Amino acid sequence: MKNVKRGLAWATAVVASLAVTLGPMAAPAQAARTCTGQTDSNLCLWIDLQSNGVYRIHVGIDVRYLSLADAQEYIDDPGDPFRAYIIGRNGSARFIVPVVGLGASAESGLSGDFETYVSASALNENPNGQDELRAQVLLIDTDTNTVTKTFTSGKLFGNWS
Numbered sequence: 001m002k003n004v005k006r007g008l009a010w011a012t013a014v015v016a017s018l019a020v021t022l023g024p025m026a027a028p029a030q031a032a033r034t035c036t037g038q039t040d041s042n043l044c045l046w047i048d049l050q051s052n053g054v055y056r057i058h059v060g061i062d063v064r065y066l067s068l069a070d071a072q073e074y075i076d077d078p079g080d081p082f083r084a085y086i087i088g089r090n091g092s093a094r095f096i097v098p099v100v101g102l103g104a105s106a107e108s109g110l111s112g113d114f115e116t117y118v119s120a121s122a123l124n125e126n127p128n129g130q131d132e133l134r135a136q137v138l139l140i141d142t143d144t145n146t147v148t149k150t151f152t153s154g155k156l157f158g159n160w161s
Contacts, residue, residue, distance in 0.1 A: 031046070031047065031048045031049065032046065032047045032156040032157075032158055033045070033046040033047075033156075034046075034153055034154035034155070034156055035153075035154070036151075036153060036154060039064070040063075040064055040065040041061065041062060041063050041064055041065065041109075041151055042060075042061065042062045042064070043059070043060075043061045043135060043137060043151045043152070043153045044058075044059065044060045044061070044135075044153065045057075045058075045059050045086075045133075045134065045135035045153040045154075045156060046058050047123070047133070047156060047158070047160075050117065053119075053120075054117045054118060054119055054120075055117065055118055055119070055120065055122075055123060055160070056115065056116075056117055057086060057097055057114075057115065057116050057117070057118060058097075058113070058114070058115045059084045059097050059112075059113070059114040059115075059135045059137065059153070060111070060112070060113050060114070061082065061084075061111065061112050061137050061151060062108040062109060062110075062111045063109045063110040063111070063139060063149075063151075064107075064108060064109045065109060066109035066110045067106075067109070068104055068105060068106045068109075070109075070110075071104035071105070071109050071110035071111075072104040074104075074110050074139075074141075074142075075102050075103075075104055075110070077141075077142045077143055078142060079140075079142040080099045080102070080140070080142075081102070081110065081112075081139060081140055081141075081142060082099060082102075082112040082114070082137055082138065082139060082140065083096070083137070083138045083140060084096065084097040084098075084099070084112070084114040084135060084136070084137045084138075085097065085135070085136045085137075085138075086123075086133055086134070086135060086136075087133070087134050087135075087136050087152075088125035088126075088131075088132065088133060089125060089126065089131075089132040093136070094122060094123070094125060094133070095116070095118065095122055096116075097114040097115065097116050097135070098114060098115070098116055099112060099113070099114055100113050100114060100115045101113035110139075112137070114137075120160045123158075123160035124160050129159075130157055130158070130159055131157065131158055131159065131160050132155050132156070132157055133155070133156050133158075134152055134153045134154065134155050134156070135152070135153040136150065136151070136152050136153070137150070137151045137152075138150055138151075139151070
């Protein structure tokens with residue numbers, strides 16, 4: 001668990017230091033990143049073009065307001081405590097981004113990493129212009145099957161056609 005937490009903390013720090021929202025682009029987007037940087041939680045979304053023409057989608061979250069004990073309880077419960085989606089301009093889900101790592105710590109609270117690979121068409125939510133994408137992460141209490149909080153990233157703009 002410590003390696004997962006350290007990896008998320010490092011990745012979040014790198015992305016936070018590079019946090020940008022890209023504006024209009026004439027060519028297809030190569031890479032885009034955004035982080036919320038809030039004190040009680042931090043949600044990052046990044047999209048990178050891979051050499052094989054698909055895009056790597058990565059989402060990372062630290063729910064810092066949770067104590068170590070509360071965060072660990074979310075992890076110990078059956079099922080994943082997070083569900084991550086990429087959403088378009090109108091707020092509808094484009095696709096799910098699967099959990100690839102979970103961690104609990106006193107510093108970061110409950111942390112999650114999510115990653116998938118998609119074609120450009122999965123990101124192209126506006127065929128006639130610029131695309132606008134965000135990550136949305138649900139925190140779920142699997143004991144009661146209820147969403148306890150919804151987190152939404154900043155917007156990424158690009159032309160992923």
